[in-house]
Amino acid sequence: MIAHLNDGKLWDGTSFEEVWFIKTYRNVATLRRVLEKGSHEANVFAEIPDDGIEQSKLMKLPNAKIGFSKAMSAGWIQVDKSCVPPLVKKKVPEIVDTVQEHMNQIIKGDILNISDKDKQEYKKRKLIQEVVVKSFNLTKGPDFSLTLTKLETDLTSDMLLAGSWKKLKFKDYNFEALGAPLESGYLHPLVKVRSEFRQIFLEMGFSEMPTNNYVENSFWNFDALFQPQQHPARDAHDTFFISDPKVSNKFPMDYLERVKKVHSKGGYGSQGYGYDWKIEEAQKNLLRTHTTAVSARMLFKLAQQKEFKPIKLFSIDKVFRNETLDATHLAEFHQVEGLIADYNLTLGDLIGVFAEFFKKLGITQLEFKPAYNPYTEPSMEIFCFHPGLGKWIEIGNSGVFRPEMLLPMGLPEDVCVIAWGLSLERPTMIKYGFNNIRDLIGPKVDLAMIQRSPICRLNK
Numbered sequence: 001m002i003a004h005l006n007d008g009k010l011w012d013g014t015s016f017e018e019v020w021f022i023k024t025y026r027n028v029a030t031l032r033r034v035l036e037k038g039s040h041e042a043n044v045f046a047e048i049p050d051d052g053i054e055q056s057k058l059m060k061l062p063n064a065k066i067g068f069s070k071a072m073s074a075g076w077i078q079v080d081k082s083c084v085p086p087l088v089k090k091k092v093p094e095i096v097d098t099v100q101e102h103m104n105q106i107i108k109g110d111i112l113n114i115s116d117k118d119k120q121e122y123k124k125r126k127l128i129q130e131v132v133v134k135s136f137n138l139t140k141g142p143d144f145s146l147t148l149t150k151l152e153t154d155l156t157s158d159m160l161l162a163g164s165w166k167k168l169k170f171k172d173y174n175f176e177a178l179g180a181p182l183e184s185g186y187l188h189p190l191v192k193v194r195s196e197f198r199q200i201f202l203e204m205g206f207s208e209m210p211t212n213n214y215v216e217n218s219f220w221n222f223d224a225l226f227q228p229q230q231h232p233a234r235d236a237h238d239t240f241f242i243s244d245p246k247v248s249n250k251f252p253m254d255y256l257e258r259v260k261k262v263h264s265k266g267g268y269g270s271q272g273y274g275y276d277w278k279i280e281e282a283q284k285n286l287l288r289t290h291t292t293a294v295s296a297r298m299l300f301k302l303a304q305q306k307e308f309k310p311i312k313l314f315s316i317d318k319v320f321r322n323e324t325l326d327a328t329h330l331a332e333f334h335q336v337e338g339l340i341a342d343y344n345l346t347l348g349d350l351i352g353v354f355a356e357f358f359k360k361l362g363i364t365q366l367e368f369k370p371a372y373n374p375y376t377e378p379s380m381e382i383f384c385f386h387p388g389l390g391k392w393i394e395i396g397n398s399g400v401f402r403p404e405m406l407l408p409m410g411l412p413e414d415v416c417v418i419a420w421g422l423s424l425e426r427p428t429m430i431k432y433g434f435n436n437i438r439d440l441i442g443p444k445v446d447l448a449m450i451q452r453s454p455i456c457r458l459n460k
């Protein structure tokens with residue numbers, strides 16, 4: 001039997017046909033017996049004399065058991081129970097040994113006339129077995145050749161001038177092929193996530209703050225933010241102080257005086273901290289520990305304008321902290337900072353802005369936890385439910401800037417400023433699946449990772 005499976009063409013046009021031959025093979029020893037001496041049932045039939053034979057005698061023949069039952073079911077023989085002992089007698093005068101005939105045909109390879117039912121039967125009787133032989137029919141195609149010619153990949157001006165292009169064989173274009181990697185710089189995942197954040201802020205009507213000063217002084221980084229001079233964050237363990245130049249000397253002096261006063265004596269309805277505020281402490285240069293230092297500078301500038309105009313500002317840039325390095329902390333990282341200055345803003349506005357801001361990041365489940373910052377009251381830590389990680393994670397810190405911070409700047413009393421800050425590394429690690437921040441930035445970064453990392457769409 002032949003089963004046709006597959007047709008195809010090879011590169012040179014050779015066509016092929018995959019065929020299975022199901023060959024019927026003989027089971028040699030048994031088959032030879034049947035061929036020479038007839039089938040088992042024919043042997044049984046031949047052994048029976050016209051007046052019958054006792055079954056026990058008949059059963060002494062080789063393969064008598066199967067022969068007897070086959071002869072019975074073929075209706076060739078019968079058992080006469082009226083005799084004692086009962087005799088096996090012929091029921092028909094003569095028989096045709098079809099089994100033997102079929103076996104004769106099979107050894108000649110002629111199996112077409114044998115029904116599937118019979119084949120099954122012969123298989124069961126172990127007269128035949130079937131073996132599948134797979135083979136291919138190959139026919140030479142139009143481009144058949146015993147040598148491989150290298151196909152041309154480019155059409156050159158020389159070919160055109162010499163006319164050789166007419167005879168040359170050209171390689172087909174492979175439209176499935178991926179493009180060759182570009183020999184260019186690649187954007188780091190942090191840069192990609194940053195441009196997404198920037199896009200969200202711009203869509204929401206925010207303007208970007210200038211953050212091009214990594215070196216800041218303690219006055220703008222801490223004092224302007226109503227952070228007392230004894231605050232532990234102002235320790236060298238938490239902050240990188242600059243040794244050269246060690247101090248800043250240029251300050252808006254009347255504002256500085258108001259800051260000094262609110263720290264030491266209070267004012268604007270606040271009792272202050274009641275300590276001896278020193279300009280020497282405020283003068284110390286440092287690497288900014290947060291971009292809220294930039295926010296402070298911007299708000300001060302805003303307060304100097306003749307007329308207050310509501311404003312929305314953001315920044316995404318580097319900050320520096322003297323941290324113990326581990327899988328999630330680096331001494332330098334990026335902050336995403338946003339603030340809105342307007343009349344009579346409330347905590348409700350802050351929460352409302354978050355709902356919109358985080359929705360654009362694809363985050364809809366938010367929770368808040370009361371927190372403490374020297375410069376905000378109330379303050380809230382922001383938690384979001386991360387469906388991928390299946391848990392609540394802290395993503396930011398926020399609050400309403402204190403009057404002790406805003407009023408010395410000269411902002412109107414009914415102006416409120418709501419603000420928040422996030423790290424850029426955290427969402428980047430989640431988005432790109434990094435567990436260790438050192439795989440993302442630092443000397444151990446795999447540059448191939450930067451080349452491979454896909455574009456970022458935060459809300460997808």
Ligand code: PHE
Pocket residue numbers: 289290291292337373376397398399419420421422
């Ligand atoms: N500056 C805070 C930080 O470094 C973030 C923050 C910004 C908090 C603005 C409140 C308001 O974590």
